[in-house]
Amino acid sequence: MSSLEMTLVGADILRPDGVEIGGALALGGGDIQPFESGRQIDLSGYRVMPGIIDCHGDGFERHLAPRRGAMKQMGEGIIAAEAELAANGITTGVLAQFISWEGGLRGPEFAAKVFDGIKSARSRVVTDLIPQLRFEIHLTEAYETLPAQIAAWQVPYVVFNDHLPHDRLAAGKKPPRLTGQALKAGRNPEAHWQMLKDMHARRTEVPELLDQLAAVLTEAGVRLGSHDDQTGDGRAIWRNRGVRISEFPETLKAAEAAQGAGDHVILGSPNVVRGGSHKGNASALDLIAMGLCDALASDYHYPSPRRAALMLAKSGLLPIEQAWGLVSDGPARVLGLTDRGRLEPGKRADVVVLDADDRVAATLSAGRVSYMNGDVAARFLG
Known part of the structure; x- marks a missing residue:
């Protein structure tokens, strides 16, 4: 139409x-x-x-693989996801897809299919769909080919993640749910355990690889973010690499460090709707009240941006134009989309x-x- x-x-x-x-x-x-x-x-x-601009959401995964092993044709799954986005008032949606050592739906092979599916579906949908790559930084074998892949997939936004359980690995303890995680990835649990230990042992290689990758992607005009920042010093390290978006900072200090340096802070709208983080991290409500939020994202629940913005206005924490701005004008600025919001x-x-x-x-x-x-x-x- x-x-x-x-x-x-x-x-x-x-x-x-x-x-x-x-x-x-x-x-x-x-x-x-x-x-x-x-x-x-x-x-x-x-x-x-x-219109709501969702600057980070992975709720589309259930449309692509409604059950483990039951994969839809990617194009059809993307179209089904777009229907859910539209029904929740989202006019621009960032689809966040992992490339991770975790494998399965987060493995490189699946990610390639997702990004190709987004490209093929764009002409058949109304909602503006933007692919985001969430990259697990200890997947060292991926660094060499990643810039070319990102260009081919037309991915304008990359976020760096680290989900390795470093504390347990340093103590020689197996992480909880290791067997289930291994089976989801199609690996033998012992082989999976050894892989985690090997990646942890190579962790000193990662900073230099990240410096080089961030420089290449910045030169190519790719927007860069870090995920789950915990400290101000850690945020400063990311900023020095040109990573100017802080997604879901876990502490007040990290959020303050980001915004104090002029970086963008994205918080999760489900955190607002629930009244707090389900992991015990910093409360989005508290950070918003302190002016430490540029945008709210759906994270994993597409109805939440609308609900969160309206809750903030009804509670009197923010006037409606500022509350709704966290799901429209704010995300537009974070993503550099000057034509909307x-x-x-x-x-x-x-x-x-x-x-x-x-x-x-x-x-x-x-x-x-x-x-x-x-x-x-x-x-x-x-």
């Missing part, structure tokens, strides 16, 4: 400086227009919000329509309908 020319009237519209009661929003050519044109759509009783002329026509119960009634990405439900569909269809 092509982008529509129309004017949404009668709704409460979230502008950059607050809510416009009973306003009008003109859409045409995929953008927000300065003057009313086209057919008028009466959205009285609804709220019109900027606000409902103002010249920006992309990325729009979410909420009903009186704050449920998503319609989603438009660049003026094209990606989701529509219930009474609002009758208003659009006339």
Whole structure:
């Protein structure tokens, strides 16, 4: 479906400086227009919000592999995932895929299929899908070929992860759930255990490899992030490599160090909805209250960005334009997407329509309908 020319009237519209009661929003050519044109759509009783930009989400995995070993054709899985994104008001979605020693759904072979699937599905979806590579830094054998692969997959955003259980490995103790993890990867548990020990033993090789990789990717214009920062000193090391995004910092000190140096901080919206981290890390609510958050991401649960933003506004912690900005304008800045995130002329026509119960009634990405439900569909269809 092509982008529509129309004017949404009668709704409460979230502008950059607050809510416009009973306003009008003109859409045409995929953008927000300065003057009313086209057919008028009466959205009285609804709220019109900027489209949600999800800057990190891996909830799409269940669409690609609904059960272990039951893999969908990648293109079909991506299209199914896009339907869930749209139903939750997400107009731009970053799909975060691992390349990890963990293997299975996080192995290099599966990742290649996912990134190729995203490329092939782009022409068939409305939501803007952006691939993100989550790279496990102790997979030393991958460094040599990774830059060329990232370019071929058209991945603009790479995040560095370290999920090795270093403390237990240093103590010679097997990590919990080792057998299950090995079987998921199709490995013998003892072989998996030896692999973990070998990677831990080679950990001194990793910093130099990271320095070289980060320099190459920065030169290529790839955006870089670190995951689960724990200390201010650790964040400074990442920053010196050109890694300017801190995803889900685990401590107040790490978040303060990131923002104090002008880096972006992304927090998990499920943390906000739950009222705290399920792992006992820093509370997103506390960090937001201290001004230490640039963007909220779905992480693993696509309904959470909308719910988190509305909770922040209803609680009085932030005015609605700032709360919703954490899932729209803020992520746009983090990702360098200057063409979206606000409902103002010249920006992309990325729009979410909420009903009186704050449920998503319609989603438009660049003026094209990606989701529509219930009474609002009758208003659009006339």
